[in-house]
Amino acid sequence: MRLDRRRLNGIAEQGVSIFVTLFGLLILTFVIGRIMPVDPVRAIVGEDATREVYENVYRQLGLDKPMWQQFLLYMRDVVTLDFGTSIRTGQPVLQDIARVLPATIELATFAILIGAGLGTPLGVIAAVNKDRWPDQLIRVISLMGHSMPIFWTGMIALLVFYANLGWVGGSGRMSQFYIGLVPERTNFLLIDSALAGEWEVFRSAINHIILPAALLGYSSSAYITRMTRSFMLDQLGQEYVTTARVKGLSRRQTVWRHAFGNIRVQLVTIVALAYGALLEGAVLIETVFAWPGFGQYLTSNLLIGDMNAVMTCVLIVGVIFIGLNILSDILYRVFDPRTR
Amino acid sequence: MDPVLDIQRLSIRYAGAPAPAVRDVSFTLGRERLGIVGESGSGKSTVGRAIMRLLDTAEITADRMQFEEVDLLNAPERKMLDVRGKRMSMILQDPKFSLNPIQRCGHQIAEAYRTHVRCSKSEARARAIAMLEQVHIRDPERVYDLYPHEVSGGMGQRVMIAMMLLTDPDLVIADEPTSALDVTVRLQVLRILDGLVRDKGIGLIMISHDLNLVRAFCDRVLIMYAGRVVEALDARDLDNAQHPYSRGLLAAQPRIGGTREPLPVLARQDSWLEPLEAQA
Structure with a gap:
């Protein structure tokens, strides 16, 4: 790929659009912080504080300044990565996030690998066998994935695979026994334990992640299967598929060499969206599995009005989605010559 | 010389359709150029796709459906993978x-x-x-x-x-090969196709709704109406076609320099379903 003028223009254009989106996101989180029916001062000083203490904190937070100044201050804080302290944990929000986000990224990544790895081939098989028994079966499987509440499947799965069969680890990211054994470098447990050469911890972590990841993966595979099926049906009706068969390619070659290539762009979009949804954190599954992740963190802070933490979490979710969008844009260009 | 393709009483019914899309179509093809003309929905493309065995769900019956030594009615798909694209192929429309x-x-x-x-x-x-x-x-x-x-x-x-x-096939089916092209390049593309077909001695089935085109580029013409072949004749005799449907098609063509009155419209009659021999 040559870096010609057109491409440079394209990159510049994208850069500007990312910048504008980020700015919009900042405005959004700022406004959320102002209009939430939570008194940030009261949340810090408590119910019994004197008027003097209250006003002191009020000024410290800069709430006496005009709105636009508050927004500039907020921008400054964000740019310098100063997100304040969480009232609930008493620690800098950034430090909290560095702890909970990797846990969720780990879980979400495993889940999406399972979800896409399962959902894509199932969707293709369903489309190729439309209205015959494999299609019916796959449709039932994916309907179940859609309709069973995940906290319920979570508990049942724990009961069966952990309590009864003992195939997998229970709740948490690893066995209690290993906690604190591995130095926290990245907070990705699998990476940290591998870096430290603690393979038993690594195995324990895999054992613990596999069940919640499989459940989340199953639930997103339901969606991915359905979409893949309909994308594929669309392509199988196209003339170039007939061309491929006329050339003497077998059904399988036609499907995978020709039709599948043409659904990759659409597939990337929905897989990225599903991944984004998982990265927001799956509160229910995190709760059932006592997974110290992003979803739990966001929800508990939201419930007590810990605004520094909430605003930061919303900002991060926004950034994640912007990032996934950029990634899909890049993959579009790789997969479809018409967009280059 | 043995015919490349021998089709006798071919009928095709799409899955779930109340009536067959093609019925009792018979023709043989040597190393010549055969045109199949007819209006949209007359079954001409369906015949082409049935010969290629591309209609997976349709119900196909025939007394005989022979491509060289291959029995197209009963050949397993494995055999067809070897035939398709190598010995017979198809040029699609757009x-x-x-x-x-x-x-x-x-x-x-x-x-x-x-x-x-x-x-x-x-x-x-x-x-x-x-x-x-x-x-x-x-x-x-x-x-x-x-x-x-x-x-x-x-x-x-x-x-x-x-x-x-x-791959130097023996049979090529061209399914409206030029209808999607600009008028200016149509002739050019057809000449290229025609030249190659002649040079290589390929049997060609040209599916088209353009009467002038088949007149110029084919040896023989089948005229299809409502899934049936109603008339078969040499391309040079096309203007003397006898079947009322064929006559209707010919009459409905505009002519350069002709009068500017509205073109005649086909006034369909049930008797058109009968092939020429039965037309009194």
Whole structure:
């Protein structure tokens, strides 16, 4: 790929659009912080504080300044990565996030690998066998994935695979026994334990992640299967598929060499969206599995009005989605010559 | 010489359709050029696709359906994979849709060759480029690397022809090969196809609704109406067609320099379903 003028223009254009989106996101989180029916001062000083203490904190937070100044201050804080302290944990929000986000990224990544790895081939098989028994079966499987509440499947799965069969680890990211054994470098447990050469911890972590990841993966595979099926049906009706068969390619070659290539762009979009949804954190599954992740963190802070933490979490979710969008844009260009 | 294709009383019913789309169609084809004409929905494309055995769900019956030594009624799909693309192929209507949008033109041509001939990538490439030259593409090396959206309709259709003739088939079905093209390049593309078909001695079935086109480029013509062949005749006798439907089609054509009155419309009659012999 040559870096010609057109491409440079394209990159510049994208850069500007990312910048504008980020700015919009900042405005959004700022406004959320102002209009939430939570008194940030009261949340810090408590119910019994004197008027003097209250006003002191009020000024410290800069709430006496005009709105636009508050927004500039907020921008400054964000740019310098100063997100304040969480009232609930008493620690800098950034430090909290560095702890909970990797846990969720780990879980979400495993889940999406399972979800896409399962959902894509199932969707293709369903489309190729439309209205015959494999299609019916796959449709039932994916309907179940859609309709069973995940906290319920979570508990049942724990009961069966952990309590009864003992195939997998229970709740948490690893066995209690290993906690604190591995130095926290990245907070990705699998990476940290591998870096430290603690393979038993690594195995324990895999054992613990596999069940919640499989459940989340199953639930997103339901969606991915359905979409893949309909994308594929669309392509199988196209003339170039007939061309491929006329050339003497077998059904399988036609499907995978020709039709599948043409659904990759659409597939990337929905897989990225599903991944984004998982990265927001799956509160229910995190709760059932006592997974110290992003979803739990966001929800508990939201419930007590810990605004520094909430605003930061919303900002991060926004950034994640912007990032996934950029990634899909890049993959579009790789997969479809018409967009280059 | 033995016929390339021998079809007797072919009937085709699509799954779930109340009436057959094609009934009792019979014809034989040597190394000649046969035109099949008729209006949309008359079943001409369906016949073509049935010969290629592309209609997976349709119910196909015939007294006889023979392509050279292959019995098309009973040949297993494995056998058909060997026949399709190698000994018979089909040129589709619109290169905008019939070429895979995300693969380079040359790659798609070379694939047709590599599917049937064991060879290196570079040999397939050389073959494809040589074939592009034969369809009068001036800089085949460059076109080889272009994507379908980067070539014009006329060039796309020449890529299609190259892809389908590369393996020297004995039978080519051209399903409206020029209806999607600009009028200005139609003739050019047809001449290229015609030249190759003559040179290589290929049996050609040209499916079309353009009477002038089949008159100019075919030896014989079948006229189809409502799934039946109503008249078969030599292309040069087309103007003397006897069947009332054929006469209606001929009368409904505009003529350069003709009068500017509204063209006659077909006044359909049930008796048209009878083939010519039964027409009194």
